[in-house]
Amino acid sequence: MRSESLDFLKRLVEAPSPSGYEQPAQRVFREYISPYAEVTTDVMGNVIGRIPGGGEGLPRVMLVGHSDEVGFQVKYIDDNGFIYFAAIGGVDAHLTPGKRVRIHTATGEVAGVIGKKPIHLMEEDDRKKVVRLDAQYIDIGAGGKDEVLALVRVGDAVTFVDGMESLLGDRVASRAFDDKAGSFVVAEVLRTVAESGALLPVDLYGVSSVQEEIGLRGGTTSAYRVNPDIGICVEVDFATDQPDVEKKHNGEVKLGRGPVLPRGANINHPLFDLLSGTAGREGIPVQYTGIPRASGTDANVMQISRGGVATALVKIPLRYMHTPVELLSLSDLENAVRLIVAALPGMTGDFIPR
Known part of the structure; x- marks a missing residue:
C-alpha cells in the first residue's frame, strides 16, 4: 500500500468517532477526498464526495462505508x-x-x-x-x-486508547476498523477515479456515513439525499480463520484472500454478477458468503430507499470485530478498491432482476 494511503488509514481509525460523535474522523475523511471530489456534509454529519461522469442524465452510483465506531x-x-x-x-x-x-x-x-x-x-x-x-x-x-x-x-x-499497529506481513490491528475500513475504501475509490482522469459513464458518489452502529441512521438519510440508482456498501465481515468461529454459520472467510461478495435478499442479482464477473476478468481474488435475509449494514436501508436501489455488498474480512484489536489484511482493502473501480464502467446496464 502506498505510504500516503497507509497514513490516511492510520489517521482515520485513530480519530475518535463513536456513533453521534463522528466528526473528528469525518474531518480526516473530508480533508483526504477534497482534492478529488466535490464535497458536501449534511445535517446528520454524513460526508458525501461526488465525481460527475461524462454526460447528462447518467446513473447515480453511491458507495458507502460508515465512519462511526463502538x-x-x-x-x-x-x-x-x-x-x-x-x-x-x-x-x-x-x-x-x-x-x-x-x-x-x-x-x-x-x-x-x-x-x-x-x-x-x-x-x-x-x-x-x-x-x-x-x-x-x-x-x-x-x-x-x-x-x-x-x-x-x-x-x-x-x-x-488502542491505535493502529503493524503485525506480521501486511496484517494490521486497531480499534474501529468496523467500519472505517469501508470509509477508507470509498475514499480510495474516489482518489483512484480522479487520478485516472477518465470520465465515467456514471455520476459517482462516495459517502462516509454516520450512526450505523445504532440503527443505520446515516445510511438511511444519505441514500435518500443522493437517490442512487446503484448502491455498493463497503463493510467488514467476520473472518472465520480463527480457532473459535464456526464456519457452518458464517461461511469460509480468510484474511488476505480478497474482499467478500455476499449473496442473498439484500443483494441485487445483476449487480452481484457484474462484481463477480469483474473480479474474474481482472484476476482480483474474492470470496463468497450467503446472507439469507437483510444484512445489518447500510446496504439494507439503501436497498429500500425511495422506490428501491440495486444494491450490493463488498466486505473486508476482519478478525475480532467490536474489540480494541480488530485485525485485517491491507491487501484485502486494496483489492476491494481495485474491484469497485474496475466494475464502475459497467454500471450502466439494466439491473432489474429477471
Missing part, C-alpha cells in the same frame, strides 16, 4: 469522582475491565482507566462472572466529583 458515553459521576458510562453500539462487557480509555471533552482528551477489583479480593464465584457495564466505572485519578466536573461533562464520548 464506544461509550459518560452517564454519571459519583461523589468520589468515579465515572459511570453506557455503551454506544455493541460492546462486550468481558473486554472492558482494565482497559485504558480516553474521554473526549470540550477542552481535549482526558486519560482514564476502567477499574476492576483485584482478583485477590474477589470471591470464587465472582471470578466467573462478567461485571455488567453499568457496574463498571472510569477512574481518571481525581480526588472527588468537583475535580472531574471541571474537565468532564455528562454526555462526553469515550473510546479505547
